[in-house]
Amino acid sequence: MALHSVRSGIVARGRRDAANSSSNSDYQKAVAAYNEGRFAEAAASFSRAAEQGHAESQYILSTMYEVGKGVPQDDALAARWERSAAEQGHVYAQANLSFRCASAGDLAGAFEWCQRAADGELAWAQYNLGLMYQKGEGVARSDAEAAHWYRLAAAQGFADAQLRLADLYYLGQGIQQSYMQAALWYRRAAEQGNARAQFQLGHLYDVGRGIEPDYTQYRYWTRMAAEQGHEDALREVKRREYRDP
Amino acid sequence: MPAEIVLQPNPNAASLAEKRERLATVRSLLAEREADIAQIRSQLKAFEGRYLQRVGVLYAELDEIAARITEREVDLYDSDSARRRAQAARERARETHEAAFGGEQEPEEFDPSPSLKSLFREVAKRIHPDFASDEAEQKHFTLLMTRANQAYSRGDAETLQRMLDDHLEISGAAADEGDGLVLLRLVRQIQHAERDIAALDGEQQALLGSEIGQLYTDAEAASHEDRDLLSELAASLRERIADAQYRLEFVERQVIALGK
Numbered sequence: 001m002a003l004h005s006v007r008s009g010i011v012a013r014g015r016r017d018a019a020n021s022s023s024n025s026d027y028q029k030a031v032a033a034y035n036e037g038r039f040a041e042a043a044a045s046f047s048r049a050a051e052q053g054h055a056e057s058q059y060i061l062s063t064m065y066e067v068g069k070g071v072p073q074d075d076a077l078a079a080r081w082e083r084s085a086a087e088q089g090h091v092y093a094q095a096n097l098s099f100r101c102a103s104a105g106d107l108a109g110a111f112e113w114c115q116r117a118a119d120g121e122l123a124w125a126q127y128n129l130g131l132m133y134q135k136g137e138g139v140a141r142s143d144a145e146a147a148h149w150y151r152l153a154a155a156q157g158f159a160d161a162q163l164r165l166a167d168l169y170y171l172g173q174g175i176q177q178s179y180m181q182a183a184l185w186y187r188r189a190a191e192q193g194n195a196r197a198q199f200q201l202g203h204l205y206d207v208g209r210g211i212e213p214d215y216t217q218y219r220y221w222t223r224m225a226a227e228q229g230h231e232d233a234l235r236e237v238k239r240r241e242y243r244d245p
Numbered sequence: 246m247p248a249e250i251v252l253q254p255n256p257n258a259a260s261l262a263e264k265r266e267r268l269a270t271v272r273s274l275l276a277e278r279e280a281d282i283a284q285i286r287s288q289l290k291a292f293e294g295r296y297l298q299r300v301g302v303l304y305a306e307l308d309e310i311a312a313r314i315t316e317r318e319v320d321l322y323d324s325d326s327a328r329r330r331a332q333a334a335r336e337r338a339r340e341t342h343e344a345a346f347g348g349e350q351e352p353e354e355f356d357p358s359p360s361l362k363s364l365f366r367e368v369a370k371r372i373h374p375d376f377a378s379d380e381a382e383q384k385h386f387t388l389l390m391t392r393a394n395q396a397y398s399r400g401d402a403e404t405l406q407r408m409l410d411d412h413l414e415i416s417g418a419a420a421d422e423g424d425g426l427v428l429l430r431l432v433r434q435i436q437h438a439e440r441d442i443a444a445l446d447g448e449q450q451a452l453l454g455s456e457i458g459q460l461y462t463d464a465e466a467a468s469h470e471d472r473d474l475l476s477e478l479a480a481s482l483r484e485r486i487a488d489a490q491y492r493l494e495f496v497e498r499q500v501i502a503l504g505k
Contacts (some may be wrong), residue, residue, distance in 0.1 A: 010301050010344040011293070011456040018463055018478050025470075148326040152318075155499070175324075 016088065020055045027057050032059075039070030050081055058085035061095040065098070070164070086113060091120035102137075118149060126153035127161040143174025154185060162189035162199045170200070179210025190221060190230030199225035199233045257424045264431035271438040272385050278445045280387060284451055292461045299475050301345035303482040308338040310489040317496040321503065358398060364405045371412045374453045411437050 007214050022028070024134030030045030043064050049057035058081045064070050065078035079100060085093035094117035101109035117125030130149035133142050147168045166185035169178045183204045189197035200220035205214045219240070225233035276331070313330040372390055377383035389408065396404035415430050415437075452458050464474040 007293070007297075007344045008456045010304055010341060011296065011460055013304060014296060014300050014478055015456060015460045016462065019461065019479065021477055022473065022478055112352075144324060145326055148324050150318060154496055155496075230373055 002030065019053050020088070022056070024049050024057070026052070026053050027054055029230065030060075035190060039064070039068075043070035050084070053088070054085075055088040057086045058082075058088070059090050059096075060183075062093065062096070062108070065119075087122065088114075089116075091117045091122040091125065094120065095122055095125045095128075098128070099184065099240040107138035109138075118152070121152075121156075123153040123156040123158040123161070126156070127158050127164070128148075130161060139199040143168060146175075150242070154188070157188075158190075159192040159194045159197070162186075162192075163194050163200075165189045166200065179204065181210070183210035189223070195225045195228040195230040195233070196227075198222075199230050199236075202233070204238075257428070261267045261424060261431070263430055264428060264435065268431055268435050268438070269381060271435055271442065272381075275442050275445075276384070276388050276437045278442055278449075279392070282445055282449055282452070284481060285449060289452060289455075289457055289461055292464070293457050296457070296460065296475060297345050300478045300482065301341075303479055303486065305338070305345040307486050307489055308334070308341040310486065310493050312338040314489065314493050314496055317493065317500055320500050321496065357397065357399065360404050361397070361400060361405070364409065365393065367411050368393050368405050368412070369432060371416075372408070 008054050026045045026049035030042045030049060033039075033045060034042035043061065044062040046057045046064070050061045062078045062081035062085065063219055065074045067073065067082065079097075082093050082097050082100065094113045098110045098113035098117060101107075101113060112127045113130075114125050114132060118129040126149045128154065130146045131192045133149065134137055134146035135141070140147075146168045147165065150161045150165040150168065154165045162185045166189065167173075169182035169185065169218075171177070183201065186197045186201040186204065189200045198221045202218050202225065203223065205218040206214065222233050222236050222240075226237045250440045260498075311332070312334040313328070315334040319327045319331045369390070372393065374383050374386040374390060379497075393405060393408055395401075415433050431440045453462065467474040467477075
């Protein structure tokens with residue numbers, strides 16, 4: 001039968017998705033056992049589903065081996081199941097594998113798996129990929145690429161990425177300099193309680209860059225940062241209390 | 246006392262009868278296999294059609310939305326990487342669309358080369374069922390004719406040539422039909438049938454081992470548990486499409502908010 005090669009791609013995709021559906025009976029048993037705190041039983045059921053190629057089960061099983069929950073702690077097995085799930089496109093497993101590579105000093109591997117997880121829309125991975133580009137870890141340094149990945153994570157509401165993106169706008173690194181954009185992204189991170197973003201936003205209100213200067217806003221955001229122990233903010237608050245009690 | 250004449254079949258005749266029986270057996274096995282394969286092929290074809298109709302089109306829809314999201318992201322924040330991502334997503338959407346919808350206009354114009362035509366004629370005139378010497382041979386010729394027709398319509402010169410070689414090998418010495426030659430012919434016919442059965446076994450394994458074959462096996466297994474695999478796939482895809490649609494609307498609102 002002349003099975004079209006483009007078609008066998010779309011069929012393979014269906015097979016993969018079907019194999020990973022949540023209706024896998026061993027997976028369902030495992031989840032039920034896990035939720036009732038019967039971890040050894042859960043691990044056994046996850047193992048059966050994992051052997052059938054169920055990616056979510058492989059991922060959970062790897063985390064159980066990692067910490068020794070329901071099974072004896074075993075790094076080798078944790079790594080094995082993590083890789084199986086990662087290779088099937090499980091984004092959390094890809095992110096964990098990236099972290100495992102980085103811990104073992106394999107920066108190229110860390111970058112590659114992080115890239116896959118980032119392509120899978122995982123905000124944490126998009127943020128980390130940005131960091132790798134910014135530091136040149138496992139890949140050639142590029143602020144423009146860093147800005148791209150920070151932005152994707154920032155758009156998903158990832159506060160650290162919003163802060164980093166704001167920094168790049170503030171400094172005009174890898175991206176057209178803009179205090180307005182910097183203020184916008186500092187604010188989003190600040191509203192999520194990020195201390196450095198709060199301090200930076202306060203500073204922009206103080207000097208009136210990218211936003212209208214506003215003393216009340218400046219005091220509010222600097223205090224918020226100081227309450228979290230941000231050192232520059234604490235110094236600022238002390239200086240202000242001396243001059244403006 | 247009249248001497249009783251016991252008709253002792255000569256050893257050659259016994260051997261001939263045995264070979265004839267053996268040939269009939271392998272040929273009926275071959276016919277069964279051909280029918281099995283034809284059934285599997287048409288089941289897989291029908292299943293593939295259902296799959297593309299119920300699931301493939303949803304993949305196409307999902308990839309289309311994903312491509313639009315990345316394109317809107319370029320509108321939002323233009324950069325080299327954003328554009329590369331949008332291009333890759335658009336390419337993937339195009340491929341999926343083609344895989345899901347492109348199949349129908351497949352039957353190409355059938356335009357056999359002159360050499361294929363004459364090869365087919367050479368084969369056909371030798372195995373035409375009308376020229377069979379007995380009923381068993383007629384049955385076998387009908388099967389061969391079907392096979393030759395299929396090979397011809399898919400332009401498979403190799404199979405046609407093999408069929409012709411088979412025939413020439415068997416009938417080459419047919420002018421003088423001594424028992425020895427008949428025996429030799431039978432042995433070769435048995436060998437040909439056994440070889441064809443082995444080839445069909447290989448084809449069956451390839452069919453069932455292909456992606457669509459395995460998905461079909463999975464779907465059959467699921468149906469024994471009263472589950473409809475294609476419906477489950479379609480349902481989970483619809484959820485993913487709804488998610489993607491939500492993300493697309495989110496990005497579009499951002500584009501509007503920024504007045505781009």
